[in-house]
Amino acid sequence: MRLLVIGGVAAGLSAAARARRLDRSLEIVVLEKGPVISYSACGLPYYVEGRVVSARELIHYTPEAFARERNVAVRTGAKVVSISHPRREVSLDTGERVHYDRLVIATGARPDITGIRGAELPHVFTLHTLDDAERLKRFLGDRRPRRGAVVGAGYIGLEAADVLRRCGVAVTVFEQSAYALGRDDGELTDFIRRHLEAFRVELRTHTRVSAIQEDRVDDVPCEIVVLAPGLRPNVEIAAEAGVELGPTGAIRVDERTMTNLSGVFAAGDCAQTAHLLTGRPVYIPLGTTANKMGRVAGANAAGAHERFPGVVGTSIVKIFGLGVATTGFSALQARREGFSPVTARIDAYSRPRYFWGKPTTVELVADRQSGRLLGGTVIGEEGAAGRIDVIAAALHNRMRADEFEQMDLAYAPPFAPVWDPLLVCAQQLLKNL
Amino acid sequence: MRLLVIGGVAAGLSAAARARRLDRSLEIVVLEKGPVISYSACGLPYYVEGRVVSARELIHYTPEAFARERNVAVRTGAKVVSISHPRREVSLDTGERVHYDRLVIATGARPDITGIRGAELPHVFTLHTLDDAERLKRFLGDRRPRRGAVVGAGYIGLEAADVLRRCGVAVTVFEQSAYALGRDDGELTDFIRRHLEAFRVELRTHTRVSAIQEDRVDDVPCEIVVLAPGLRPNVEIAAEAGVELGPTGAIRVDERTMTNLSGVFAAGDCAQTAHLLTGRPVYIPLGTTANKMGRVAGANAAGAHERFPGVVGTSIVKIFGLGVATTGFSALQARREGFSPVTARIDAYSRPRYFWGKPTTVELVADRQSGRLLGGTVIGEEGAAGRIDVIAAALHNRMRADEFEQMDLAYAPPFAPVWDPLLVCAQQLLKNL
Numbered sequence: 001m002r003l004l005v006i007g008g009v010a011a012g013l014s015a016a017a018r019a020r021r022l023d024r025s026l027e028i029v030v031l032e033k034g035p036v037i038s039y040s041a042c043g044l045p046y047y048v049e050g051r052v053v054s055a056r057e058l059i060h061y062t063p064e065a066f067a068r069e070r071n072v073a074v075r076t077g078a079k080v081v082s083i084s085h086p087r088r089e090v091s092l093d094t095g096e097r098v099h100y101d102r103l104v105i106a107t108g109a110r111p112d113i114t115g116i117r118g119a120e121l122p123h124v125f126t127l128h129t130l131d132d133a134e135r136l137k138r139f140l141g142d143r144r145p146r147r148g149a150v151v152g153a154g155y156i157g158l159e160a161a162d163v164l165r166r167c168g169v170a171v172t173v174f175e176q177s178a179y180a181l182g183r184d185d186g187e188l189t190d191f192i193r194r195h196l197e198a199f200r201v202e203l204r205t206h207t208r209v210s211a212i213q214e215d216r217v218d219d220v221p222c223e224i225v226v227l228a229p230g231l232r233p234n235v236e237i238a239a240e241a242g243v244e245l246g247p248t249g250a251i252r253v254d255e256r257t258m259t260n261l262s263g264v265f266a267a268g269d270c271a272q273t274a275h276l277l278t279g280r281p282v283y284i285p286l287g288t289t290a291n292k293m294g295r296v297a298g299a300n301a302a303g304a305h306e307r308f309p310g311v312v313g314t315s316i317v318k319i320f321g322l323g324v325a326t327t328g329f330s331a332l333q334a335r336r337e338g339f340s341p342v343t344a345r346i347d348a349y350s351r352p353r354y355f356w357g358k359p360t361t362v363e364l365v366a367d368r369q370s371g372r373l374l375g376g377t378v379i380g381e382e383g384a385a386g387r388i389d390v391i392a393a394a395l396h397n398r399m400r401a402d403e404f405e406q407m408d409l410a411y412a413p414p415f416a417p418v419w420d421p422l423l424v425c426a427q428q429l430l431k432n433l
Numbered sequence: 434m435r436l437l438v439i440g441g442v443a444a445g446l447s448a449a450a451r452a453r454r455l456d457r458s459l460e461i462v463v464l465e466k467g468p469v470i471s472y473s474a475c476g477l478p479y480y481v482e483g484r485v486v487s488a489r490e491l492i493h494y495t496p497e498a499f500a501r502e503r504n505v506a507v508r509t510g511a512k513v514v515s516i517s518h519p520r521r522e523v524s525l526d527t528g529e530r531v532h533y534d535r536l537v538i539a540t541g542a543r544p545d546i547t548g549i550r551g552a553e554l555p556h557v558f559t560l561h562t563l564d565d566a567e568r569l570k571r572f573l574g575d576r577r578p579r580r581g582a583v584v585g586a587g588y589i590g591l592e593a594a595d596v597l598r599r600c601g602v603a604v605t606v607f608e609q610s611a612y613a614l615g616r617d618d619g620e621l622t623d624f625i626r627r628h629l630e631a632f633r634v635e636l637r638t639h640t641r642v643s644a645i646q647e648d649r650v651d652d653v654p655c656e657i658v659v660l661a662p663g664l665r666p667n668v669e670i671a672a673e674a675g676v677e678l679g680p681t682g683a684i685r686v687d688e689r690t691m692t693n694l695s696g697v698f699a700a701g702d703c704a705q706t707a708h709l710l711t712g713r714p715v716y717i718p719l720g721t722t723a724n725k726m727g728r729v730a731g732a733n734a735a736g737a738h739e740r741f742p743g744v745v746g747t748s749i750v751k752i753f754g755l756g757v758a759t760t761g762f763s764a765l766q767a768r769r770e771g772f773s774p775v776t777a778r779i780d781a782y783s784r785p786r787y788f789w790g791k792p793t794t795v796e797l798v799a800d801r802q803s804g805r806l807l808g809g810t811v812i813g814e815e816g817a818a819g820r821i822d823v824i825a826a827a828l829h830n831r832m833r834a835d836e837f838e839q840m841d842l843a844y845a846p847p848f849a850p851v852w853d854p855l856l857v858c859a860q861q862l863l864k865n866l
């Protein structure tokens with residue numbers, strides 16, 4: 001019995017490792033098209049910036065180490081070009097065919113740069129693979145550009161802006177939508193805009209970039225461009241093989257990460273999942289979700305019956321020292337999903353002011369009918385990750401605002417004020433409800 | 434209609450403020466026996482140490498400011514010596530009587546130094562009031578003691594040891610039980626012991642101190658002693674007036690913070706509350722709980738119908754740079770409460786190692802039968818507060834370990850590893866269950 005895994009990064013390797021743990025006798029083969037496996041894509045900006053000195057630090061496993069420790073065959077440079085499910089085999093670009101009994105598709109995603117002319121110019125980069133990061137870092141070191149542009153104000157775009165700025169590049173960020181971070185929240189976007197401006201980074205929303213010139217983007221002269229559009233799931237070979245896609249354009253899977261084809265699972269950035277607040281399919285490609293889905297896919301491919309119920313949409317990014325974290329829905333998103341959102345937003349401190357607390361902004365969104373929390377935002381130099389995770393836990397448990405307000409959270413002056421900003425915001429929310 | 438509040442610190446002032454907000458016409462009088470109101474007792478160690486420069490920074494409100502902003506009469510130096518409920522009045526030590534229609538008892542607690550001879554010696558201190566802190570700070574500055582002892586290894590005792598050590602005092606901590614932090618957890622105590630030893634602080638458990646000598650405690654020569662025994666609720670005047678106490682020795686209240694006497698509420702360190710994992714009464718005097726209970730007492734005293742359901746027992750303390758946080762039950766406590774505890778303990782990092790993550794230890798306790806989480810511990814230089822709060826949120830919602838493991842927590846390299854230590858520990862716990 002052979003389990004074949006297409007893709008050797010987060011979801012694929014999680015699947016292989018978990019399947020091996022549950023079934024010692026299964027033959028497991030991982031095919032990765034790139035030259036390396038198991039690297040932290042989220043660490044790339046910090047390698048470009050220099051905080052991470054060697055790209056090797058971002059690689060958790062070499063193919064040899066993973067193969068040895070997990071007893072899994074790992075092949076890099078193995079590019080799958082088609083799947084024939086009736087024959088239970090995949091074809092590589094070399095013409096080689098590889099048989100499978102069970103298949104995990106973990107083909108990931110790619111920056112969606114279709115429709116941007118000039119993307120292939122030598123001063124234009126994406127920040128998706130180790131190779132991308134190496135190229136970008138070399139260019140920054142060799143050319144020392146002074147003016148740059150970033151296309152896309154999602155988290156990768158804002159991290160790229162941060163990196164470029166630290167490398168001495170004046171930056172303009174172009175975003176086609178009205179909002180930063182892919183979150184329909186005007187106040188959050190304004191907050192981010194002001195924060196970026198304090199570091200001399202301009203954010204231009206409502207600005208679609210369809211072409212990169214050699215010396216400028218739009219009217220902004222620049223010597224370097226980073227493209228950080230949204231991610232597009234790598235679903236082509238799956239779709240051609242008859243794997244169903246969902247309304248998000250990513251692979252449709254059930255709670256067990258099974259596709260419509262028997263014995264074929266999909267996980268990670270190529271697959272959609274469910275939003276736990278609505279049950280509806282969403283495409284939110286993140287490393288954490290990829291790892292969790294991969295684990296479940298691997299377990300089920302090895303014969304277990306595990307579930308990955310979905311996500312609440314938690315994310316965090318550090319932008320010029322400031323943690324910006326969101327989970328669940330913004331008010332606008334909540335309204336679109338059919339809720340009647342009520343919000344509260346407060347400015348507080350991460351710790352008592354006498355203990356040098358840092359400004360912390362919290363927003364909570366709840367549904368007027370049920371009183372249930374629907375989402376939240378936490379912004380601050382410290383404590384944003386822990387606080388957003390508490391809101392995420394509340395969303396997972398469908399907590400009402402009045403229940404949330406009475407939570408027994410940790411307090412001591414080095415960590416939090418006696419009324420945590422989360423609880424202060426919940427009190428305000430209860431007044432507004 | 435007059436609401437009388439006995440006690441002008443956390444619970445008392447929260448009650449007064451909330452009652453005023455809900456009822457503009459109520460007459461509200463706060464009687465505080467001490468010279469100041471509204472100070473952060475938890476900030477006292479940091480004032481002694483010098484990080485907080487002026488004691489004034491620890492005071493949120495002067496009596497005048499609170500009276501003016503909230504339209505509440507505040508009397509300091511007003512010591513209530515008895516309550517006559519049939520007459521609806523309290524007597525002060527001056528003989529004066531003060532009428533009430535509704536009463537909130539927020540008399541707090543005191544360090545339980547009964548049974549320690551020599552507690553009144555001039556080199557012996559507690560760390561409970563601003564006055565205590567002023568005295569201790571002066572003594573440290575004037576005498577520059579070199580050897581000291583702390584009696585009690587609860588959070589105040591360990592904070593005091595930290596402060597003394599920073600002031601150049603070699604410290605021995607005496608604890609009568611087998612455990613530090615009042616948590617029946619041998620591993621946690623060992624961890625704390627080793628951490629203290631790294632800073633040349635000795636922790637002697639199983640050592641009851643019944644007398645302080647002028648120049649030593651037990652066989653340890655010392656020039657300064659801080660007594661940090663447990664807190665004892667100030668219930669005497671309430672009990673004499675017929676207010677029922679609970680099995681914990683603190684005032685028995687229902688979910689509405691009502692005592693057995695009609696129109697008489699109690700909140701804060703003088704009252705017990707319920708443990709949400711068992712529904713049983715507990716006495717866990719903390720500022721956060723005092724504030725929340727006080728708010729509910731004030732609301733209900735003003736005619737509302739609010740509930741304070743209870744606590745899960747969350748706390749955190751910083752000891753020589755290390756955050757030590759616990760919530761719910763340790764395995765031993767869980768067993769005593771009738772559960773079948775299963776634990777998992779993992780060592781991980783607060784962030785990816787390539788992003789300079791700090792060692793982080795997480796322990797989770799779950800019930801074998803139900804799979805529900807019962808408690809947790811997080812220890813680390815960073816992220817302990819946020820992570821313990823996530824576990825606390827899980828306890829509030831009676832989450833099972835398998836649900837916890839799939840939570841959608843925030844990830845980015847500056848904040849957390851892709852598998853958060855909480856989730857890694859939950860995975861281990863599921864294997865052990």
